[in-house]
Amino acid sequence: MDTLFVEMRVIDGSQAELRYWQPGRVIESEFLDLESIQPLLAQAEADFYSKRPDLVAMGQNLFNWLNGKGGWLTQSLERAAGGLAIALAVSEQWGNLPWELLHDGTSFLVGRVPSAVIVRWVKGAVGPLKPRDRGLNLLFMATSPEDVRPLLEFEQEEANILKITEELELSLRVEESGCVDELKKRWGRSKQNEFDVFHLTGHASLDAAGKPFFITETLTGERADTSPEDLLEAFGHKPPRLVFLSGCRTGESGNDGSVPSMAEALVQKGVPAVLGWGRSVIDASATQAAACLYERLAEGDSLTAALGATYRFLRQENIPDWHLLRLVVRSDGNNEAAWQALTEAPGFDYVPERNEVDRGFLDAKTQQVRVATGEAFVGRRRILQQSLRYLLSRNAVGLLLHGMGGNGKSTVGLRLLERLKGFKYEPVVLYRERLDDLTEQVLRGRLAPFQSERGQQILESKLPWRERLTRFLAEGLKGEQRLCFVLDDFEVNIEPQSDGTPVLKNQAKQPLKDLLQALQQCAKPHRLILTSRYDVALPDLEQKMLRVLMPALAGGELLKKYQRLPAFERNSTVAPELQAQAKAAAEGNPRLLEWLDGVLQDAETDKAVILERMQATTAEFREDILAAELLKQQSPELRMLLSRGLLFELAVPSTAMVALWEDGFGWEAHSRRAVALGLLEKSVAQGQDFYRVPRILEPLLPEPKEKKRLVEKGVKALWNCWQDSSLADEQMLMLNDLAQFAEAGEIALKVSNKLSLRREQQGRYREGIFFGENALGIAKSLLGEDHPSTATSYSNLAALYESQGRYEEAEPLYKKGLALRQRILGEDHPSTATSYNNLAALYESQGRYEEAEL
Structure with a gap:
């Protein structure tokens, strides 16, 4: 884009000199009486700021005056094939004229392609400004x-x-x-x-x-x-x-x-x-x-x-x-750097970097991020400000966000993590984690991405766990990293007393105490965020935890939420009385509002009945009422779809859901309606559609007939989809449960073996032994004793016993696996050699060196 510099100099209060030049060209000038521009000032005051100014007429007058007798603008426009930046320097009241309206009699200059754009130029030196080689x-x-x-x-x-x-x-x-x-x-x-x-x-x-x-x-x-x-x-x-x-x-x-x-x-x-x-x-x-x-x-x-x-x-x-x-731009009259590109144009092979913080809030069951998107999120500014200020203060340890389900506690937690990233905080998100399951090995696995070499040494030392964790947080991280632990949906660790008061479960107290004291004693600004429906007393560090109630939306924030939902916005076709009923039923709960938004837009639903029932109960149970009343109004086929879908606890690919039906059922139409009503959750991952029936519907639907046959069909379809995938723990466990229930032996064997090896890698040996024993039992029952897979199951189970120091139990299993491989595969097979090595290593770990050499 070319540049035309135009500078206006007032001479004696009655005349102005207009100077025109382009970089590398001769300066041209023209003298004009200021009296000729005075009507433009008056017109701007009278028309430009009125309700309906004549923008075209005003733009033409400004263009004609600035063009001068020499037609300087016209000449520059004709020469500028790639567009024109008109850098205009005018002073005092002339600067408030709407120069952006310049109109050559055919069109506004900014409407041309490429454009001619007015930039208001201020004289001053500008250093080198090169486009950045990044986003x-x-x-x-x-x-x-x-x-x-x-x-x-x-x-x-x-x-x-x-x-x-x-x-x-x-x-x-x-x-x-x-x-x-x-x-x-x-x-x-x-x-x-x-x-x-x-x-x-x-x-x-x-x-x-x-x-x-x-x-x-x-x-x-x-x-x-x-x-x-x-x-x-x-x-x-x-x-x-x-x-x-x-x-x-x-x-x-x-x-x-x-x-x-x-x-x-x-x-x-x-x-x-x-x-x-x-x-x-x-x-x-x-x-x-x-x-x-x-x-x-x-x-x-x-x-x-x-x-x-x-x-x-x-x-x-x-x-x-x-x-x-x-x-407004800065230039010395020849330098155009201030209005050039800020970054280089992206290449065709660019893969945009994604913000990974929200991945920690991925629900393994639904395969959906459990928080509001930036587009859907409104309000909470004061809560965010208060919480962020506290978390960044010197003596803070953590924050407890509590309030009704659906009010956005997890979303606020996510947005706090986004802000804390700017202060070198890394998130460690634990979703619905039972603290009694949060073993040393599990937490060590979560900390591994952040540990330095020194940190690894600390975690592998023989010190008590709390002391190791404290030292790790003090001196075991890479560089200047800080950690923010998030225990999301913490109510899984809470139970009511006889009087209804929520308290920590006994088995959760010590793990939480270890974590809280390590955070306090490490002398580093690591932080903890808890989100919970209940406000609960915490051990030892009450004075270090800020408690923040997450209320329902109200006032201006609630109005903004309505504007984001089609059923509640100003131009909605939903009857005003139904809108009012829905607003009253939701009482500002964002999640309920989003669900009701889908219900109100559905033409076939009897909305009045649903809303009446919801208003008759307390806010805590309104989601249940909404679900029950919706189900009553659906066809038997749709209710059957949901009933069968409950066989899968987690979100599964559509092929697994479809496998539960005979041809001609009409899955597409029924599932589309169920999704629209919020009765079926749909997500997309790796280019596939995933579906899950919310568990809130489970007590409202009958158990399907021929359950075992249906589960067998479903688990086979699911295994075909997932057998070559890297699965989350929850997905593996669901596959295992389904295969066991359906007596799908081959799938159960493969999944149990995978789970056994995974638990060994995670240091969760007791669970590994459970799955190893299960795999061995399936192999013997399904394949018989004389099968290579049975020999492998013996060896895998032996390795788990060895990892726990249970050598007497490991040895006969190693020997059994070796004997089977010798008989089935022969002495020269690599698997047989592996069995020899495993047995020798077991002997060495016990100091039985002579036997190991044999």
């Missing part, structure tokens, strides 16, 4: 003080930007505090050029003297008015390439142009480029503009090309505020 890095901060209205859709803006750029080279980080003091700390910790863009969204304006300010927050959420100087101080000596001030009037000069706009002030002090809005702008316009702009910047477009595409998009979408978006 676009963006830091996002939203400000919304509790006492400032209207509430802002900052979560939606963030989600839209993420969604539209999810396949592009863009990394969006969030400074959650909304506080400039915290931004300064965050920016100070960042590396030089770590962030290309800083995006600030919120309310902004001009004070009585015309000075600009942006409304930000204090640490505790009160209003704080931030000046351009405050923002510059936060950036220190390393400003970003681009700042987007997504607030009203951030691009408007104050006091008739004598006071620089916030955007101009930042550029004057050294920020290369700043985007702002010339007047008030609605949230939706700002959000759409940002999403489009970052999409193009992430693709490697120059800033001016991306801005031109944004103008065209806003006009195509009939966004009335399109012309209010203003770009």
